[in-house]
Amino acid sequence: MTAPQLTVIAMAFGATAVVLLIALGFYLLTLKRRLQHLQNEHSHHLKVTEEQLRHFQHQLDEKQNRSLVQSRHLQQLQNSLTAVEAQVKEVKLQDPSMRLYQRAAELVKQGASVEELVQTCDIPHTEAEMIMKIHKDNPPPT
Template structure:
């Protein structure tokens, strides 16, 4: 091999090496660009999920607050109902005629006949019939 052939061969090898280096740089650049795009997409998705998570957290907190307010209202209503029931019970116990009708209702529930209710409670037939109609099973 003479010097000119060696120079051509060296030049050819250098050219091939240069082409390979350029190809490697292009591939590396494209890979880096795809990696950056993927990372940016992932960042956007993480930001979106984070925002959605915060929204859900706020919705849960709001729902818990509503439930707490509703529980307080329900408790107040139950207390009022208990108070009303106590007042009704007191009124029934204070009114002698109401005791008579309560006794008549109890007799009907125990299976007493119309005549037995009228005699035991000393109430007219129409009222006894009404009580029997209302309280008979």
Template sequence: MEVSKPLLIAVFACLLATGGFVLNWLLTRKQIRLLSAELEAHKKLIQQLTKAQQNFYNTIEEGQARSMAVARSVTTLESEISALAKQIKTVSEQDPDSRLYQRAAEMLQAGASIDEVMHSCDLPAAELQLLMNIHKPA
């Protein structure tokens, strides 16, 4: 029994094609495994980055909350300081003796003589001497 040449060529071509398909299938499977491993590594990295991003957002939110609390405290303190300044001004305006002593101290610091201050503020020399000692430059 003789096998024809074209049949042998066809069988050989089929074997060769089948081998090529098997080799291609094996290489593709290997590539799929490598890409799957790389995909898993990327998924883990994305999870880590997402967690880090969430931690960062939480830190920013905490900082903003603290900043808002500090801003409210500063606003409250500013209004309290303003109210206290008004009270001090009111008290100093209500006490005429205080105004005299303050005016005398300002005059002495400006370089006025004791006689000038005595006549202007109607204060005794002993009190003016005391004011000079208290307010003299160090």
């Protein structure tokens, strides 16, 4: 081969190398842009997820606080109910007529007759019959 031919071949290789370098540069630039785009998308999704997490945590905190308030309120209601029930029992025990009727109900459950109720509890015959009908076969409410 002659020198001019070698020069042409060298120039062709050089031109090919330059073209390949330019193509490689564009390819690397495209990869860099794609990577930057993916990083931006990832960052955006991460921000959205973090915001959703904060929102859900806030909702959970609110629900826990409401539950705590409701539990306290229910406990107060239970305490009030217990106090009222105790007062009702105390009133029943203080009322002499109620004690007579309770005693009559107990006697009925033990098998006493209407006459035994009249004599033992000092109540009228018709009231003794009514107590007998109410308590003879009915268990007391719980």
